[in-house]
Amino acid sequence: xxxxxxxxxxxxxxxxxxxxxxxxxxxxxxxxxxxxxxxxxxxxxxxxxxxxxxxxxxxxxxxxxxxxxxxxxxxxxxxxxxxxxxxxxxxxxxxxxxxxxxxxxxxxxxxxxxxxxxxxxxxxxxxxxxxxxxxxxxxxx
Amino acid sequence: xxxxxxxxxxxxxxxxxxxxxxxxxxxxxxxxxxxxxxxxxxxxxxxxxxxxxxxxxxxxxxxxxxxxxxxxxxxxxxxxxxxxxxxxxxxxxxxxxxxxxxxxxxxxxxxxxxxxxxxxxxxxxxxxxxxxxxxxxxxxxxxxxxxxxxxxxxxxxxxxxxxxxxxxxxxxxxxxxxxxxxxxxxxxxxxxxxxxxxxxxxxxxxxxxxxxxxxxxxxxxxxxxxxxxxxxxxxxxxxxxxxxxxxxxxxxxxxxxxxxxxxxxxxxxxxx
Numbered sequence: 001x002x003x004x005x006x007x008x009x010x011x012x013x014x015x016x017x018x019x020x021x022x023x024x025x026x027x028x029x030x031x032x033x034x035x036x037x038x039x040x041x042x043x044x045x046x047x048x049x050x051x052x053x054x055x056x057x058x059x060x061x062x063x064x065x066x067x068x069x070x071x072x073x074x075x076x077x078x079x080x081x082x083x084x085x086x087x088x089x090x091x092x093x094x095x096x097x098x099x100x101x102x103x104x105x106x107x108x109x110x111x112x113x114x115x116x117x118x119x120x121x122x123x124x125x126x127x128x129x130x131x132x133x134x135x136x137x138x139x140x141x
Numbered sequence: 142x143x144x145x146x147x148x149x150x151x152x153x154x155x156x157x158x159x160x161x162x163x164x165x166x167x168x169x170x171x172x173x174x175x176x177x178x179x180x181x182x183x184x185x186x187x188x189x190x191x192x193x194x195x196x197x198x199x200x201x202x203x204x205x206x207x208x209x210x211x212x213x214x215x216x217x218x219x220x221x222x223x224x225x226x227x228x229x230x231x232x233x234x235x236x237x238x239x240x241x242x243x244x245x246x247x248x249x250x251x252x253x254x255x256x257x258x259x260x261x262x263x264x265x266x267x268x269x270x271x272x273x274x275x276x277x278x279x280x281x282x283x284x285x286x287x288x289x290x291x292x293x294x295x296x297x298x299x300x301x302x303x304x305x306x307x308x309x310x311x312x313x314x315x316x317x318x319x320x321x322x323x324x325x326x327x328x329x330x331x332x333x334x335x336x337x338x339x340x341x342x343x344x345x346x347x348x349x350x351x352x353x354x355x356x357x358x359x360x361x362x363x364x365x366x367x368x369x370x371x372x373x374x375x376x377x378x379x380x381x382x383x384x385x386x387x388x389x390x391x392x393x394x395x396x397x398x399x400x401x402x403x404x405x406x407x408x409x410x411x412x413x
Binding site for chain 1: 234235271273356365367
């Protein structure tokens with residue numbers, strides 16, 4: 001009887017340690033939680049772009065595009081800020097089209113056009129300035 | 142059963158053992174709490190202006206334009222493979238036709254936006270309603286994916302985020318099946334995770350490395366129209382706390398009892 005209870009207690013102790021390791025309060029997960037928390041962020045706040053690009057930033061901040069993060073078009077900037085890697089410069093219709101091509105499901109009050117009907121194969125930046133508040137008689141978008 | 146032990150004695154012994162177990166378990170957890178430095182929790186407590194963390198995510202369906210910048214930002218921030226089937230977050234388009242049929246598409250998870258119409262057979266006159274629904278891990282309060290993991294690789298942090306210890310994951314994929322929201326995916330052979338693990342499960346962490354530093358998740362940072370919002374409900378002045386207080390919100394599949402922490406504004410009954 002004592003042996004049986006002892007064995008049972010041992011089994012239970014093993015079970016409890018497992019529950020401790022795997023439960024919500026276990027230290028094992030604490031280490032892994034730290035691992036996840038310590039990863040480096042790649043997207044930075046747009047305000048970090050301001051120090052080196054003040055005029056572009058000022059134009060952007062006054063334009064309709066001020067809600068569009070710089071890195072949506074130029075790629076994550078963390079490495080660029082550390083002196084590694086160049087930001088993307090992309091002028092394709094496709095890039096503008098992600099937001100502005102006419103698409104079923106897009107809220108009707110959001111500015112959108114059929115790109116090729118509107119501009120043929122011309123790049124959008126021929127007429128529109130993505131950073132500037134005003135451009136060539138067009139609205140600053 | 143040992144000889145000479147009646148069924149009643151056996152059950153009694155079992156009950157005694159159970160009592161012993163609960164004592165042992167309680168003691169173990171208590172000692173773990175005392176001995177391990179609670180850095181994750183401490184850091185959150187120490188964040189300026191916030192006493193503690195009760196994270197919540199709000200998705201405003203009426204605002205989403207389906208540009209997919211969130212999907213791309215997530216992939217770049219978290220080294221998610223560019224494979225269109227492997228995603229931590231994605232955008233679905235729901236097109237309801239006049240015959241009340243629901244057509245759902247999500248080409249490449251929406252990473253390159255959407256075509257004008259979901260298919261060649263659907264024309265604009267047939268469409269009653271169309272809208273986009275961004276999806277991501279719901280960080281359920283009651284997560285089925287955690288319950289099924291046979292090796293305790295996936296777990297809930299004290300601040301309620303479901304994470305995976307990818308060094309412990311054996312790649313059995315039970316959790317992928319268990320998640321009712323399809324929020325988990327299997328990483329392929331190439332070691333693409335920040336920790337270099339391959340053939341393990343990966344999922345959205347709400348950018349745990351960002352939110353614990355006081356930053357927004359990458360998808361929230363990338364959203365140009367404010368369709369994705371993130372905040373700490375302990376911060377009474379926060380936008381997310383305010384929205385939950387004032388607006389009617391819905392969660393996905395509420396009947397399952399998973400208690401999601403992603404709250405949707407303007408979610409129609411068409412959405413699954």
